[in-house]
Amino acid sequence: MKELHCIVPGCQWHTRHDTEAEIIRRATEHLRETHGETVIREHMLDTIKANIQPEKGKAA
Ligand SMILES: [Zn+2]
Incomplete structure (x- = not known):
């Protein structure tokens, strides 16, 4: 399992999935529904990817 916390500072949203x-x-x-980002830019994808982490308490 991997997890991701929202890249927007102060936002508590997070998700977990295998892939x-x-x-x-x-x-x-x-980002579209909560933060109104109608266009997901390349740098946002890079930031999202950089923030995906192994689930806490487990090895990568
Ligand atoms: Zn958020």
């Missing part, structure tokens, strides 16, 4: 692709999909959906 990076699904986490990115959920994160972009969250």
Whole structure:
């Protein structure tokens, strides 16, 4: 399992999934719905990918 906390400072949203692709999909959906980001830019994807981490308490 991998997890991601929202890249927007102060936002408590987070998600967990086995695959990076699904986490990115959920994160972009969250950015659209919650933060009004209608266009997900390349640098946002890079930031999302950089923030995906192994679930706490487990080895990578
Ligand atoms: Zn958020």
